[in-house]
Amino acid sequence: MNAIEVRDLFKSYNSLTAVDGISFEVGYGELFGFLGPNGAGKTTTINILCTLLKPTSGEAYVAGSEVSREPDRIRKRIGLVFQETTLDNELTTFENLLFHAYLYGLERNTAVRRIDELLSIVGLRNKRRELVKHLSGGMKRRLEVIRGLLHGPGVLFLDEPTTGLDPQTRAGVWGFIKDMRKREGTTIFVTTHYMDEASDFDRIAIIDHGKIIAIGNPHKLINEMSKTTVTFVTGDDDTARQLLSYGMSRVDGGKYQIRIEEPGDFMKRMLNLSGLKIDEFAINQPELEDLYISLTGTEIRDERIEHPVRKRGHGS
Amino acid sequence: MRRLVLPVYVITLRDLKKFFRQRSRLIGMIARPLTWLLIIGTGLNQIIKGSLGVTYIQFILPGILGMTILFSAIFSSISIVWDREFGFMKEILVTPVSRISIAFGKMVSGTLISTVQGLIIMVAAPFIGIRFTIAEVFSLIVFIMVVSMCISAIGVFIASLIKSFESFNIIMNFIVMPMFFLSGAMYPISILPRVMRYFMYLNPLTYGIDSFKHIMFAGLTSFRSDISMLNDIVLMISFTIVSIVLAAVAFNRQHNE
Numbered sequence: 410m411n412a413i414e415v416r417d418l419f420k421s422y423n424s425l426t427a428v429d430g431i432s433f434e435v436g437y438g439e440l441f442g443f444l445g446p447n448g449a450g451k452t453t454t455i456n457i458l459c460t461l462l463k464p465t466s467g468e469a470y471v472a473g474s475e476v477s478r479e480p481d482r483i484r485k486r487i488g489l490v491f492q493e494t495t496l497d498n499e500l501t502t503f504e505n506l507l508f509h510a511y512l513y514g515l516e517r518n519t520a521v522r523r524i525d526e527l528l529s530i531v532g533l534r535n536k537r538r539e540l541v542k543h544l545s546g547g548m549k550r551r552l553e554v555i556r557g558l559l560h561g562p563g564v565l566f567l568d569e570p571t572t573g574l575d576p577q578t579r580a581g582v583w584g585f586i587k588d589m590r591k592r593e594g595t596t597i598f599v600t601t602h603y604m605d606e607a608s609d610f611d612r613i614a615i616i617d618h619g620k621i622i623a624i625g626n627p628h629k630l631i632n633e634m635s636k637t638t639v640t641f642v643t644g645d646d647d648t649a650r651q652l653l654s655y656g657m658s659r660v661d662g663g664k665y666q667i668r669i670e671e672p673g674d675f676m677k678r679m680l681n682l683s684g685l686k687i688d689e690f691a692i693n694q695p696e697l698e699d700l701y702i703s704l705t706g707t708e709i710r711d712e713r714i715e716h717p718v719r720k721r722g723h724g725s
Numbered sequence: 726m727r728r729l730v731l732p733v734y735v736i737t738l739r740d741l742k743k744f745f746r747q748r749s750r751l752i753g754m755i756a757r758p759l760t761w762l763l764i765i766g767t768g769l770n771q772i773i774k775g776s777l778g779v780t781y782i783q784f785i786l787p788g789i790l791g792m793t794i795l796f797s798a799i800f801s802s803i804s805i806v807w808d809r810e811f812g813f814m815k816e817i818l819v820t821p822v823s824r825i826s827i828a829f830g831k832m833v834s835g836t837l838i839s840t841v842q843g844l845i846i847m848v849a850a851p852f853i854g855i856r857f858t859i860a861e862v863f864s865l866i867v868f869i870m871v872v873s874m875c876i877s878a879i880g881v882f883i884a885s886l887i888k889s890f891e892s893f894n895i896i897m898n899f900i901v902m903p904m905f906f907l908s909g910a911m912y913p914i915s916i917l918p919r920v921m922r923y924f925m926y927l928n929p930l931t932y933g934i935d936s937f938k939h940i941m942f943a944g945l946t947s948f949r950s951d952i953s954m955l956n957d958i959v960l961m962i963s964f965t966i967v968s969i970v971l972a973a974v975a976f977n978r979q980h981n982e
Contacts, residue, residue, distance in 0.1 A: 494812060495813050495815050497743075511732075512732060512822050513820060556816075
């Protein structure tokens, strides 16, 4: 059994389908990224896996238990860092952590030892007695991550952990998450829309309109799913005509592009051709960002169902 | 057992810590009833004379105590909405703690906070000529706790029905203020027209305040209360049990999708 196993998971609100029959698994100890535009179904999926939302149909196993059948067992074995801050500003750093430890049934002595250990690792030991409202955004995020790890969960869920942080803080938070993962061997499930963050994950899934459209190692995905683009710029009509005859397509003005497997071979072929008046030529190695955009398109999404838990009142 | 009791303790501890840390809230909560007592009580004391059996400022002390509990308990329970708005409730909801324990934690903390505030107000009693025996102090504490529990439960129930903090004004104007004015806090129930009296009999605070009157004016034979102590006790306890059940059910329903 894997750390997470999802089979034909489906969630709809009235007429709206948020998660449209997805299946995937995450192995123990894996750093797994869940990528997609706003409203693609990321938060809905994470809320189902964390037992905050009930799926309409399908099964999801987290740390060996099924989300609808044994939510209490799952809650004990997972940690969660939400998109928005969920710290109590009026309590101190230490109190926030102790409160959390108690809710997970840790004994006071064990809890205090673990809190001090984790605070030292993230460099917040000297902020122990500080009210949380006096901490910076980056400190709060680090505090939330160690809170999520405090009770030693098998799986840690991070819902867009770096949204709203400046680049330095983002890098810092990531360095620390990866450190913690090494130390604790925790399986980590992250949603993000920053592609650059996901490029060194073990595996990623790209979700859009509630469906998984690509899944696998990020580097393999790039190699499999996109090709190198070669771009030529020329002002010469004959050259342009010839470029078109080589299967290139006109992008705009004097720009011509072709997507190829092997840039080296293509260059050799081009150099053998005489009489071309090439002004400029560039090779663009694709990045995850390009793959993501090519898969999900460039339209801007509205946040249709980002906070279903909060907006819905009653009913089950 | 530990699984159910521990979260109640933790949530209560958190609310108490926050309560004693927020000086402005503490001061406001003490200043409001004292203002009522001193300004309204002293002012009307000169105008209203006669039929009450006690002076007017004495008459409204049980009512002011009821008001203190009402505001304090509702405010404490409504913090659920704050916690939801600021995300902290989510952190509690993903822990292995049961929803019922969370609801109880909120009710217990509301009860304790309101009881403390109610007792602080009672310090004013000797200054306006109301003295207690030890037994009366003890029974007053018990009744203050029951009323606090009832109102806290009503607060948790309301907090579980409203979706956002914008509804808070509506709650204040259409539930909390009418509950205060239609409770016999400011004037005896018997002087009101029949229709309004029906509303008063549906209001748990009426019985709470009436029980306070029984205890505070026990030594004054000139004072006659509107409801018997036995009715107060039976109805107050019934209201409390119903409110607790409703609060637990509503909270559980709201947070289980």
